[in-house]
Amino acid sequence: MELIYFGLIWFLAGFINGLSGMGLALVAVPLLSLFMDIQIVIPLACLLVPLASMMMTWSFRKHCDVKSCIPFIISSIPGAILGTLLLSYVPTLYLQIAMSLFLIFYVLWSLGYKKSNEEPQENKAIALICGFFSGLSGSSISFAGPPVVIYAIYARWNAKKVLATLGFTLFFISLIAVFTQAAAGLYTKELIPYILIAIPTAAVGILIALPVVKYISQENFRRLLLVIIGISGIIAGLKALDQLGIF
DSSP states (O other), rough: OHHHHHHHHHHHHHHHHHSSOOOOOHHHHHHTTTSSOOHHHHHHHHHHHHHHHHHHHTGGGGGOOHHHHHHHHHHHHHHHHHHHHHHHHHHHHHHHHHHHHHHHHHHHHHHHOOOOOOOOOHHHHHHHHHHHEEEEEEEHOOOOHHHHHHHHHHHHHOOHHHHHHHHHHHHHHHHHHHHHHHHTTTTOGGHHHHHHHHHHHHHHHHHHGGGGGGGOOOHHHHHHHHHHHHHHHHHHHHHHHHHHTOO
């Protein structure tokens, strides 16, 4: 039964990722951690994110803005190195609390903030900051997507650009996280049977979700992203409370 649950969780994670461009780790990590060791779950999730991101990028390749990805990728390198060090030496509790508070605050602020300028806008400084925190949170608690999505909402990217550019960006950021985790010795032969189940089930979930995207309006897509960011914050907070023995 655990193997069936394992496959269904990755299918659901893939479906959510296919709709929004992120969410693979968001869905999989908290659900799998209910019956699996978190030290196995996080490296496993980080291994699958590049594959899911590659599928998203290829599916919407005509809308990918490679130029916008460069600041994220550059600044994610030091973030991923720091995140791996934190994962190895510092309890994830503190990272989860900080991430939870930030993401929940951002969602509440976005819901109450009315922006007069609806035109797309780019800001390299903000992109660099978001890329750094994407690398840090991706390699430490496997939540690389929210910081980049926050920038996408700020920059007013359309849905297809978000899916393509976010996928391209997360592909490289997650690869950096994988390399830093591999260097830290976090990958073992124990992961192989799980990988063989997770890859096909997550891929099927993504493929089923892709045709649905074209029926989602831009405003509803933005709401979907905010919902996923908010859920990310809540999950991080619940995981922190669980470690504290409160939840």
